[in-house]
Amino acid sequence: MTFPDLPLAGLRIVDFSRVLAGPFCTALLGDLGADIIKIEPPGGDDYRAVGPFADGESGLFAAMNRNKRSMVIDLKSAAGRELAQTLCASADAVIENFRPGVADKLGIGYAQLSERNPALVYASVSGFGQTGPESHRPAYDIILQAMCGLMDATGSPDGSPTLIGESVSDVVSGLFASWGVLAALLSREKTGKGTHVDVSMFDATLSLSATLVARFAATGVAPQRVGNRHPSSAPFGAYRAEDGCYVVAVLNNKLFDTFSNAIGEPQLASDPRYASDASRCLHEAELRACIEAWSSQRSVAEVNRILGAAGVPVAPIRNVQQALESEQAAVRSLLTEVPGSASREGRAQRLPSQPVKFSAYGANRVSVAPQLGEHTTEILHALGLDAARIAELRMQGALGRAPADRAQSPLPNVSNTETDHA
Template sequence: MLAGIRVIDFSRVLAGPYCTALLADLGAEVIKVEPPGGDDYRAIGPFADGESGLFRAMNRNKQSIVIDLKTEAGLALARSLCARADVVVENFRPGVADKLGIGYATLQADNPGLVYASVSGFGQTGPESHRPAYDIILQAMCGLMDATGAPDGPPTVLGEAVSDVVSGLFASWGILAALLARQRSGKGTHVDVSMFDATLGLSATLVARYAATGEAPRRVGNRHPSSAPFGAFRAADGFYVVAVLNNKLFQALAGAIGQPALAADPRFANDPARCAHEADLRACIEHWSATRTVAQVNRVLGAAGIPVAPIRNVRQALESELAAHRGLLAEVAGKHGSLARVPTQPVKFSGQHAAPLRPAPALGQDTDTILRALGLGPLQVQALRAGGALGPDTALAPHDKPELENHHA
């Protein structure tokens, strides 16, 4: 769907590369510009077959060229690439791209139709714009950690780098909107994506509750803050979840667990009452499920039309029949010729064929191809190499750098 769109990707680690991976999945040509040392994610575990699994996933379907932007010839080469591009993506701290010579004003002067996306922790302007951004910092500052965990427990970090991921998602959305606007006006724009903004945008119900009440949502553990029974419950061999949002479903649940009188109990007469007496209701439900397996609970409640599910781990989710049917993992060639699995983009389009899936590139593997497409001959390429514009002719060893505790934008 994005065939013919060329993206120059200066980003690294997670938020920016995830954005450009989504664009590449839809057929955009994504040229990943890496410094001589490569994207930091190349050195971050877990490793499989000598290759970072995180880098492999976030840089599928891309080409890689090494350019040393600190050399005059390297900067000129990067600007030449951007002059022929539709989109540029970067996730440096505000001001760094300008210092490197690839800021929006500079590149837009060369290419007025350029869509330029910047992903940063706190936006291109404002009192926090200078701060470094890691996912856990954003989860802490945006209220996600405070709203997650048991009521009597500490704030809890989510089990995914959601601030990074949602920032990449919003960046891809912003780029597509800007490309659509460019069709009408012929002009590009600067897409400013703040991880702070994006994380609060992700927190749609938390923000809505605060906007309506003026009070910060409280931690409620594995249950819904304003509905019951809606959460996780214990069975004989594990946990399951149910989601009951109305009286009809509650009546069906009461019958399914052999306690139809619960539907007439004043404590459980409606959703607010059930929520106020959630502990009593939980005791009734778990008294029934404590003698049954998770599988048995799901069969009984599912047959009664109750929204119910077992609590799976990621392996179980990805190895499920549903995930296989939806094609959520695909195989590509690994670093040494073995097959490796990478995630696919999750949106399906009728009448459209998915772009062929290609593995993440080795460091600088497409340099010569990209330079030939720019019209450079062998002698010109040789001169760039000799001058250091393309960095040294060595690939990044996977364990050259220590594993980072947190993910930078």
């Protein structure tokens, strides 16, 4: 499959990953035209059985596996391992998110595949990386948020550590993995050599926590929870209005003077307690009381109108639906409605895409996630295998059960701990 009007057209990537971090990485690459061949075990990616569901299909699986072709290979069979190795021999990149050592056992480790394909870029996404005392621990997003200090830094000062409302460790690991793959592919253009890209969710989550890490590096003290406000600036956070909450971001004295005038309290700008960003932060509670005495008598819409007209950075607090259904999101094409495939009886789906725009290329590729094994025969034919050889591989167990058999039994909602995704 080629997409000549996209920047990654011509790249072929074999994706052994499942659930979130690895599939998110390859979804980003597929958005930009790379041909993503998703290898699934006979039971399918675990995410196929995780809700929410629309028309019997997982919305999470649909989003993370857009723009891919699905091929079933049973890596527990010798014929399946040999087939996977053959497929990877002509690939530009391979992505996997097994625990360290599992890919080697399955015959698809970097050392095994790079021997046949020295130019191969091979990315491993795991909980703690390929080295270190924690490297063999299983990991999920909540584990990483807990272990990297993200939960401890989130929430009210007098409350409990709080889980961020998104699987940020998984997502940022997939993002860094896509960045690492592209950097390695660029290097290969110069050297002709592939490399092993080692992406740790632990490393990625701490790298995401850029300001937390910077504060600790400068002071030697772990940042503390401050709730819905900035730890070192004020007014910079969430405030109450009559019918909800809003946020403002005031980061310098000039803007504070503008803000004070906008809320009808010009004397605040000359009050010694609020003479600098640092002193305003020290007296944040008193400043907050003054601000909310003004805004609690006004609606969120009115607060935004007044402060926005004055040039103060301000915004209502929206939910995800409101954000995605906004005019701005529509203009930026953050969700694309795509027609369903014939196997889905034409049902349309709304799917996300990567957010970067390129002036020299067309719109991102957005197509529905594949059915389990939907492209197995197509991919095998492209490898030069005829119907007789494909039938032989199926008899040898390389391709799992026949598609018709799979359709008659539900996907198991279980995980194989030996091949757990992280």
